[in-house]
Amino acid sequence: MLRIYICPNCYNFRMVSRKPDAICFHCGTVLESCDVNYDTYMNMSEADRSELKNKYKIRMSQANEIIKDC
Numbered sequence: 001m002l003r004i005y006i007c008p009n010c011y012n013f014r015m016v017s018r019k020p021d022a023i024c025f026h027c028g029t030v031l032e033s034c035d036v037n038y039d040t041y042m043n044m045s046e047a048d049r050s051e052l053k054n055k056y057k058i059r060m061s062q063a064n065e066i067i068k069d070c
Contacts, residue, residue: 013053
């Protein structure tokens with residue numbers, strides 16, 4: 001089964017089948033699993049994928065702010 005991963009560093013998507021510890025081809029960072037499945041991702045438009053990426057960026061920046069405040 002293919003899974004969708006996103007890079008927490010450069011925010012590129014990657015489809016991975018067997019490697020739960022996959023790395024980004026662009027920057028070498030360990031990827032994080034996305035909250036959408038393969039079928040949903042494939043049916044998304046470019047705008048929907050961009051929105052997914054932007055929501056991930058916002059979540060990451062909010063998490064980093066919380067960590068910084070601790």
